[in-house]
Amino acid sequence: MSDEFRLRPATNKDGEAVRSVVSAVLREFGFSPDPHETDADLADLESSYIHPGGSFDVLIDPSGQLVGTVGLFPVGDGRCELRKMYLAAACRGRGLGQRLLRHALDRARQLGFRRVELETAGSLAVAGRLYELFGFRPFIPEHLSARCDRAYYLDLEEADPA
Numbered sequence: 001m002s003d004e005f006r007l008r009p010a011t012n013k014d015g016e017a018v019r020s021v022v023s024a025v026l027r028e029f030g031f032s033p034d035p036h037e038t039d040a041d042l043a044d045l046e047s048s049y050i051h052p053g054g055s056f057d058v059l060i061d062p063s064g065q066l067v068g069t070v071g072l073f074p075v076g077d078g079r080c081e082l083r084k085m086y087l088a089a090a091c092r093g094r095g096l097g098q099r100l101l102r103h104a105l106d107r108a109r110q111l112g113f114r115r116v117e118l119e120t121a122g123s124l125a126v127a128g129r130l131y132e133l134f135g136f137r138p139f140i141p142e143h144l145s146a147r148c149d150r151a152y153y154l155d156l157e158e159a160d161p162a
Contacts (some may be wrong), residue, residue, distance in 0.1 A: 004062040005096060007103055010045050010069070014058055017066040018042055018084075025077060025086040029124060031147045038145045041073065041083065049073055054080055055107050059100060060086070067091045070100045078114035085118075085127075099131055105134070108156060115155050117141070119148035128152075 010018060020040050023033040033039050040046035049056040052074050061069030067088040073081045082104055087097055108116050119141070120127050128150065136152035144151060 005067070005091075005099075006060050007100075008060060008150065009060045009065070010056040012044060012046050014066060015042065015045060018045065018056075018058065018069050021066060021069055021088055022084055022086050024088065024146075028089060031121070034146070038147065041071075042139075045071075053055050053111065055111065055121050056084070057107070059091075059096065061091065068096060068100055070104045072104060072111065072113070072116070074113075075117070078112070080108055080111070080113040080116055082108075082116050082118040098133075099128075101130060103136055105154070105156065114157060115149065115153055117153045119151050121147055122149050 012106065019033075019035075019039075022039065022042060026033050035043070045056045054070040054072040055075045056069070058066050059070075061067045068086065068091065070085040071083040073083050075081050085097075085100055087100065103118065110153050117139075118131065118136070120131070122128065131152050134154065135158075136154045139151055139153050141151045
């Protein structure tokens with residue numbers, strides 16, 4: 001069934017739909033969107049992600065609705081941060097989260113990144129299990145965003161590209 005869904009690069013024209021999906025998922029899990037700090041990168045997807053050498057992609061359902069997001073934000077030294085990987089509630093349980101993550105890791109390799117880092121909240125247990133399934137390991141970063149209490153990394157040279 002996931003073959004009916006397609007991934008494509010986002011543009012700023014997708015901004016409102018991206019912010020809608022991200023906000024809905026955050027609220028579903030008890031978090032507030034933060035458009036002035038943590039989520040300020042969503043105001044201009046192209047300047048925040050694409051122009052600095054990263055990517056931001058969206059998942060489109062068969063009806064043409066944007067239902068998922070995933071970004072790679074360059075942080076220097078061959079590293080990027082996996083950001084804003086969200087999937088609308090109605091689309092979960094179909095393997096689409098794995099598809100988004102696999103796509104992001106393939107894209108990170110294509111862009112020349114050697115390490116992917118991410119921050120998440122422990123209350124998002126399914127996400128944590130997904131990252132661990134893909135080989136991500138916990139680490140302690142210099143700082144965490146306000147709504148996150150865990151960080152993971154994956155060295156792409158050591159990871160299985162499957």
